[in-house]
Amino acid sequence: QDRKVSGTVQDAKGDGIPGVSVLVKGTTTGTTTDGTGAFSITVKSANAELSVSSVGYVAKTVPVGNRSSITITLDEDVSQLSEVVVTGYASQRKKDITGAVAVVGAKELTAVPSASVTQMLQGRASGVTVGNDNSPGGGTMVRVRGFGSINNNSPLYVIDGVPTQGTLNQINPSDIESMQVLKDASAASIYGARAANGVVIITTKRGGEGEPKINFDMYTGTQDVGKTLDLLNTKELGQYYYESEIGAGKPAGTSPSVQYRFAPDGTQTIADYIYPNVYGSLPANYTYTNDITDPNLGKTAWNITKANKEGTDWQHVIFGPAKISNYQLGATGGSKNGKYAISGSYFSQDGILKYTSYQRYSVRANTEFKKGNLTFGENFTVSYDEKVGVPSGNNNESNPIMFAIRIQPIIPVYDITGGPVALGGTNSSDLNGFAGSRGSNLGNAPNPFARQWREKDNPVKGSHIFGNVFLEYEIIKNLKARTSLGFEYNNYNQSAYFNRDIEAAEARNSNSLTVSNSFDRAVTWYNTVNYNKTIGDHTFNVLVGTEAVSTYSFGFNASRSNFAFDDLSYRYLNNGSAAGLANAGSGATQTALFSQFGKVNYSYKDFLLADFTLRRDGSSRFSPAYRYGTFPAFSVGARLTELAFMKDLTFLNDLKVRAGWGKTGNQLIPNVYNAYTLFTPDPNNNAYDISGSGSSIASGFDIAQFGNSFGRWETNTSTNIGFDGSLFNNKLDIAFDWYTRTTSDMLTQVPIPKTAGTASIPYVNIGEVNNTGIDINITYRNQIGDLRYSISGQYSQYKNNVVKLNDDPKATIFGFSTRLPAISVTKAGLPIASYFGYIVDGVIKDDAEAASAVQIPGYTRAGVFKFRDVNGDGKITADDKTIIGNPHPDFTYGLNLNLGYKNFDLTVFAQGVQGNEIFNYLKYWTDFNTFQGNRSKDMLYNSWKKQGDVALLPRLNSNDTFSQQISTYFIEDGSYTRIKNIQLTYTVPSSVIKKLKLSSLQVYVQGQNLFTFTKYKGLDPDINLRTSGNDNQDIHMGIDEGAFPVAKSYNVGLRVGF
Amino acid sequence: CSDSFFDIQPQGAASLTSLSNKNGVNALLIGAYSLLDGVGAGNTGRQSTISNYVFGGITSGDAVKGTDAGDQPEQSFIEQFNWLSDNTYFLGKWQHTYDGVARANEAILLAKSTDVKDMTDAERTQVVAEARFLRGHYHFEGKKMWNMIPYIDETVYKRDDPNSTKVPNDKDIWPNIEADFKFAMDNLPAVQAQKGRATKWAAMTYLAKAYMFQKKFAAAKTLLEDVYKNSGKKLVTNYHDNYRNTTNNNSESIFEVQFSVNDGSNGNNGNAGDNLNWPYSANAPGRGCCGFYLPSQNLVNAFKTTADGLPMIGDKADGTADTYNLVDLPNDQGIRSATVEFNLDKTVPVDPRLDWTVGRRGVQFLDWGPMPGYPWIRDQNYSGPYTGKKWMYYLADEGSSTHSTSKRNVNNNYRLLKLSSVILWLAECEAELGNLSGAETYVNMIRNRAKNGSVQDPTVNYVVNPYPTGTFAAKGKDYALNAVRMESRLEFAMEGHRFFDLVRWGIAGPYLNKYMAEEAKNGTDMTGRTYNKRGYLAGKSFTTGKNEYFPIPNDEILNSQKDGKPTLKQNNY
Structure with a gap:
């Protein structure tokens, strides 16, 4: 007889579990639990058994007996082996995976608040190296298993089946359910053509069956700068300049600059005003002006500026506490026929560099409807963001961070007006009242804070649409056809206004406005058919499909100058002078990709697992004859624990050995039109005033690129080759992978002599790069009484080696030139972007050592660097430059510690890098005689002073222009360990929650980046690429050109389920 | 999937097919002209600016790097003869040289192409002639820098083979340069409708210049006399008209590099390669920048004249017997404030060209009022008290002569070839060939123009006179040569020719070592204090047999590998 049984499914803590499938065993009768874990079901007899299962819990079968109310407790499935993982067009149980796949759950990912999901990957997945930009909304470098190419090593991201290769800033991290990194070819080759750098698969949150769950999450906190550089104060800098002049052979009592007077006995007097330069009180006829066009400026009118005799601590002027907060409201739920997950969020982060910020509004809706054999759904997110970036860009010698390091401490922040009213001063102008380097001998670094203030209203505004619609049809049982149309659209707009900076040494002659607009779109359409069949002990899963991707992007900018007013409301192009009119729009970038692919998964009795994948891709980036590439891959795995004799090893719960081989492709040559020889007109570079008018040009053409068809x-x-093991009652999980991967036919721009002109060099297939490494993941978890704990660690190492660039063993690709010649070289037998320069064997301590040293005419003497004569020819020439360092780490690691006691959870997450070297280009400015800027304490106090000194730096000498050659002096150990996150969470007990009529409530406090252990002397050892996300950046990695330092931050957060 | 899905034409660029017509050929030729200013070859511009201020200026004793010690140290290395082959300035100059060559070759190849149907043979020939003039010019720039360089013509350069230009630098390329100029001379009209285009006279003058560099004085003389007599060019009355935008393309001019501003570009066509070479003050031309490329004390002293208005020179052809540098012309070195009373002693007789060449405190600076000294100089202690002048503009011309957003971009043309050069080369030919009175006549033409033209500041004691007739003959050939060389220095100071002239005359070693030794010594400033002139030149030296030519860029040798061996051979470094 039928009877109704009701009950609750709960977890170990006694909290109800929603969405649990409850099935009467052996029948098709089933239901799912509601939001509180309650269910009710009809059974036919007392012998009936209920099969209870839910993702993340160990399934259970419970006899009903004659109970009418049952409480079922499910244990968390800590081993996660039954977890289903999306692996590309399909999903697989984690335990069946035979390729190298790293899985990162939403909880771990979002533990460290950040604008971008890619930043959150740092230290989370073995084999994945992440470099952070640290600026709000800045880019991230993600590299999977080393550096396969010298062009672009960014992985492919696939979000709900839609591929993209951007920064992912437009995706709200809280919407993410899980992330998988497909690391080796056997896992990734289903994405063939674009999978060579690994594939990151992101699945966003979906609804489940059951009552609506409404969640509210928020956190808010404050961030501040960590370490700053040890620079000189006003008095010390004067001393430094003086000693440098004396060191240059000038007589005692020489005044090194107009601000510093020295008596022959070395007594220092500092000017009282720096603009005009006055000792004592100001002449009565001097007046104040903030008008750069004032004809008396610099004669009788000045933006009068007092000397800061103590010294301005510029690094603490530009940096300051900054807020970060995030608010998210979401609802999930659904029935058998329709499921939904919708969310809205607002994220706002101010940068610790004042007036930089990032804000994002995003809305996501994922829905899915089922009717009969048809499933139809969509996943879409729409977001809008505004980013005020670092003026002049991150890692750039002209950004405020570098200027704060370079500007002299004698310069105050404001002139005598105290700055604009909005900043607490009295200046009549909102953009003036700053002090700067305009006077004599004050260097050329502009007031960085003034720049930040003036450029605070120049945000980049982005609008983003990303998502797909899909239709799935179950043709017959286990045979499913799916079609998905994905769409990505990004639109960027910026009105960048630059006003005249009266106080700057190299002031802008006129104000100007540049408006930039760009957009890109990508359409991806894929179709798959998936068939599942079990015949006896043999299970097959066959997938075949096609995919077409088309992209288009276009941008232009226009500028005018000489605006009559600086007001924000006036900053529109029409208001500028047409004489300064300039506009530019480069050609569009358009690409197409078409692919066919198939994959077979086979398993025998859960013991033997095998995958075979084949993908054929065609790309518009190659000429028709070379358009298609075929990428096969296979992998096999054996779950040894299924063998009879292994079953006796009770400590071993699961052991799978895996091996895979495969090929993937990379088409990401920066030039999508590489096949063509092209000519372009350009008013700046190939037009000419042939008529001699003085104000007009005839337009010209020149060859822009050599094509390679x-x-x-x-x-x-x-x-x-790897294994996954679970031991000791699934308390210990180990995953180990060894890999070797070789990029061949690497598309390389092998330098050609400049005698061929400067058309850009075509990419040709000749280079070869190898990365070999290991990835290890270990997790141990246990419970002692009420104390739950887990420790997990991930370890990655790779060894990068350029096997060849072309047939010439000496072929060299140089990185960018800074003020110094190119610092990085890429050549055969070395890792990509090795540092290249002179070896310095310390500072010559005395005349005797100088006499025996290799002579550099006009340089070598006691107290200067001893450059090594590497080739032994008795002189120091460019031929003595050699490899002096390696930006690649020996290994990287992450360590995660979770402690839980009753309702408290403590998480500590540390992450680090070991054995890499950083080229500290900051020292070029702080430790040598470059411009009239500020210097390091090292340079004043730890430079050579007298015979016999074993010094760090050469003698002070204002005529020394040689010591700052690229050398080992700049190379520093970049190793660090960072306590990235410490978080304490309190989960309000369910008894209290019920009273509050909530379903869950958590609060937490969090400290980020509180401790960093490093010997690196710069601001921060986490150096990202110069412009992450751009092409060809990897050939110049590891160089600190003024990188945005990581912020320390303190947050509090709240998660409420209604 | 059909092929049309992949059929994506490059967006925003032209193929050779689209350019294969008259307009396309002319556009490529314009592209070749465009690099004349030294800007646009993908380097920094200052590395290859037509003024050659780095390679021909701060190396020559006429100028110092300027600014402060740590600014652009690679220029300091060049100034101090510490020449390393990886100095990016050498690479930048090389890159520009051959980009110019490549553009000229592209124009020639297309002009000769049978795919171009709408051009007559005469039109094609004219394009080829102009392009060969330019190709000769670019190679000439390389030749005087490095001596042994490869010559790349349209038969060597192959667009489809990136290795095609890996040609050894084992031949003297003067014959090739001459051939290009000869072809241009024989095929170009005497007058062109557009002022920027090369003419027969430009090609003839340039060919003569190539002869001068090879000491082929007789051959040079023939051509130079032809230009002098038949080109219709005349010396302008006022020396200064060669240095002002309102007198661009004047009657003296044979070939000018055309600059333009407010032309729809970002200012790149307005002498952008010299955009660091402006006074440091916002009350000065350029409105404040960088302070590079400043006249040396030695150059200023060279403008001193005897009471008779003659240069203070001796009878050694390498200038080592000259006396002008024994006493410094009064100046404001060490006066550190613009507001301190300073009265320049203007009684010392000087050549009026001094104040059209050098900005010095207390003397009118174009129409900007008296140059105020210290505020215009970035670090007087380091660089000395002077500033350059010839490329700067009048306050009255600000706006018409300057770019709207950057006043350091100006349209004051660089006069690459002018009749005054032709006259002084003729003087040199005559002196070398033993006709000393002929040499004297030519030199005096230049001196008379200096004497009779406008002056910058009437309160200065300007005295300049022609050499009394017979002076050269009386003092002999060495004196005559020295006088011609001095006259070239005074006339063309700060125009970037000097170092290359010193080398071609074979006097660079003794001349420059004397200069550096003297400039490194202390001087005495107006307050009586001892001051250090250019102390950083102490111990620096020019090595004869080495520093005449610059090192070939290291990268280029590396990239010239063919079959495992570099095709380029380094100079003596």
Whole structure:
């Protein structure tokens, strides 16, 4: 007889679990639990058993007996082996995976608040190296298993089936359910053509069956700068300049600059005013002006500026506490026929560099409807963001961070007006009242804070749409066809206004406005058919499909100058003078990709697992004859614990050995039109005033690029061997992978002599790069009484080696030139972007040592660097430059510690890098005689003073222009360990929650980046690429050109379920 | 999937097919002209600016780097003869040289192409002639820098083979340069409708210049006399008209590099390569920048004249017997404030060209009022008290002569070839060939123009006179040569020719070592204090047999590898 049984499914803590599937065993009768974990079901007899299962919990079968009310407690499935993982067009149980896949759950990902999900990957997945930009909304470098190419090593991101290769800033991290990194070819080759750098698969949150769950999450906190550089104060800098002049052979009592007077006995007097330069009180006829066009400026009118005799601590002027907060409201739920997950969020982060910020509004809706055999759904997110970036960009010598390091401490922040009213001063102008370097001998670094203030209203505004619609049809049982149309659209707009900076040494002659607009779109359409079949002990899963991707992007900018007013409301192009009119729009970037692919998964009795993948891609980036590439891969795995004799090893719960091999492709040559020889007109570079008018040009053309119509796919061949083991009642999980991957036919711009002109060099398929490494993940978890704990660690190492660039073993690709010649070289036998320069064997301590040293005419003497004569020819020439360092780490690691006691959870997350070297370009400015800027304490106090000194730096000498050659002096150990996150969470007990009529409530406090252990002397050892996300950046990695330092922050957060 | 899905044409660029017509050929030729200013070859511009201020200026004793010690140290290395082959300035100059060559070759190849149907043979020939003039010019720039360089013509350069230009630098390329100028001379009209285009006279003058560099004085003389007599060019009355935008393309001019501003570009066509070479003050031309490329004390002293208005020179052809540098012309070195009373002693007789060449405190600076000294100089202690002048503009011309957003971009043309050069080369030919009175006549033409033209500041004691007839003959050939060389220095100071002239005359070693030794010594400033002139030049030296030519850029040798061996051979470094 039928009877109704009701009950609750709960977890170990006694909290109800929603969405649990409850099935009467052996029948099709089933239901799911509601939001509180309650269910009710009809059974036919007392012998009936209920099968209870839910993702993340160990399934259970419970006899009903004659109970009418049952409480079922499910244990968390800590081993996660039954977790289903999306692996590309399909999903697989984690335990069946035979390729190298790292899985990162939403909880871990979002533990450290950040604008971008890519930043959150740092230290979370073995084999994945992440470099952070640290600026709000800034880019991130993600590299999977080393550096396969010298072009672009960014992985492919696939969000709900839609591929993209951007910064992912437009995606709200809280919407993410899980993230998988497909690391080796056997896992990734289903994405063939674009998978060579790994694939990151992101799945956003979906609804489940059950009552609506409404959640509110928020956190808010404050961030501040950590370490700053040890620079000189006003008095010390005067001393430094003086000693440098004396060191240059000038007589005692020489005044090194107009602000510093020295008596022959070395007594220092500092000017009282720096603009005009006055000792004592100001002449009565001097007047104040903030008008740069005032004809008396610099004669009788000045933006009068007092000397700051103590010294301005510029680094603490530009940096300051900054707020970060995030608010998110979401609802999930659904029935058998329709599921939904919707959310809205607001994220706001101010940068610790004042007036930089990032704000994002985003809305996501994922819905899915089922009717009969049809499933139809969509996943879309719409977001809008505004970013006020670092003026002049991150990691750039002209950004405020570098200027704060370079500007002299004698310069105050404001002139005598105290700055604009909005900043607490009295200046009549909102943009003036700043002090600067305009006077004599004050260097050329502009007031960085003034720049930040003036450029605070120049945000980049982005609008983003990203998502897909899909239709799935179950043709017959286990045979499903799916079609998905994905769409990405990004639109960027910026009105960048620059006003005249009266106080700057190299002031802008006129104000100007540049308006930039750009957009890009990508459409991806894929179709798959998936068939599942079990025949006896053999299970097959076959997937075949096609995919077409088309992209288009376009941008232009226009500028005018000489605006009559600086007001924000006036900053529109029409208001500027047409004489300063300039506009530019480069050609559009358009690409197409078409692919066919198939994959077979086979398993025998859960013991033997095998995958075979084949993908064929065609790309518009290559000429028709070389358009298609075919990328096969296979992997096998054996779950040894299924063998009879292994079953006796009770400590071993699961052991799977895996091996895979495969090829993937890379088409990401920066030039999508590489096949063509092209000519372009350019008013700046190939037009000419042939008529001699003085104000007009005839437009010209010149060859812009040499084409290579023979270009074809870059191929990445990888072999992966690994195992996954679970031991001691699933308390210990170990995953180990060894891999080697070789990029062949690497698309390389092998330098050609400049005698061929300057048309850009075509990419040709000749280079070869190898990365070999290991990834290890270990997790141990246990419970002692009420104390729950887990420790997990991930360890990654790779060794990068350029096997060849072309047939010439000496072929060299240089990185960018800074003020110094190129610092990085890429050549055969070395890792990509090795540092290249002179070896300095310390500072010559005395005349005797100087006499025996290799002579550099006009330089070598006691107290200067001893450059090494590497080739032994008795002189120091460019031929003595050699490899002096390696930006690649020996290994990287992450460590996660979770402690739980009753309702408290403590999480500590540390992450680090070991054995890499950083080229500290900051020292070029602080430790040598470069411009009239500020200097390091090292330079004043730890430079050579007298015979016999064993000094860090050469003698002070204002005529020394040689010591700052690229050398080992700049190379520093970049190793660090950072306590990235410490978080204490309190989960309000369910008894209290019920009274509050809530379903869950958590509060937490969090400290980020509180401790960093490093020997690196710069601001921060986490150096990102120069412009992350751009092409060809990897050939110049590891160079600190004024990188945005990581912020220390303190947050409080709240998670409420209604 | 059909092929049309992949059929994506490059957006925003032209193929050779689209350019294969008359307009396309002319546009490529314009592209080749465009690099004349030294800007646009993907380097920093200052590395290859037509003024050659780095390679021909601060190396020559006429100028110092300026600014402060740590600014652009690579220029300091060049100034101090510490020449390393990886100095990016050498690479930048090389890159520009051959980009110019490549553009000229592209124009020639297309002009000769049978795919171009709408051009007559005469039109094609004219394009080829102009392009060969330019190709000769770019190679000439390289030749005087490095001596042994490869010559890349349209038969060597192959667009489809990136290795095609890996040609050894084992031949003297003067014959090739001459051939290009000869072809241009024989095929170009005497007058062109557009002022910027090369003419027959420009090609002839340039060919003569190539002869001068090879000491082929007789051959040079023939051509120079032809230009002098038949080109219709005349010396302008006022020396200064060669240095002002309102007198661009004047009657003296044979070939000018055309600058333009407010032309829809970002200012890149307005002498952008010299955009660091402006006074440091916002009350000065350029409205405040950088302070590079400043006249040396030695150059200023060279403008001193005897009471008779003659240069203070001796009878050694390498200038080592000259006396002008024994006493410094009064100046404001060490006066550190613009507001301190300073009265320049203007009684010392000087050549009026001094104040059209050098800005010095207390003397009118164009129409900007008296130059105020210290505020215009970035670090007087380091660089000395002077500033350059020839490329700067009048306050009255600000706006018409300057770019709207950057007043350091100006349209005051660089006069690459002018009749005054032709006259002084003729003087040199005559002196070398033993006709000393002929040499004297030519030199005196230049001196008379200086004497009779406008002056910058009437309160200065300007005295300049022609050499009394017979002076050269009386004092002999060495004196005559020295006089011609001095006259070139005074006339063309700060125009970037000097170092290359010193080298071609074979006097660079003794001349420059004397200069550096003297400039490194202390001087005495107006307050009576001892001051250090250019102390950083102490111990620096020019090595004869080495420093005549610059090192070939290291990168280029590296990238010239063919079959495992570099095709380029380094100079003596």
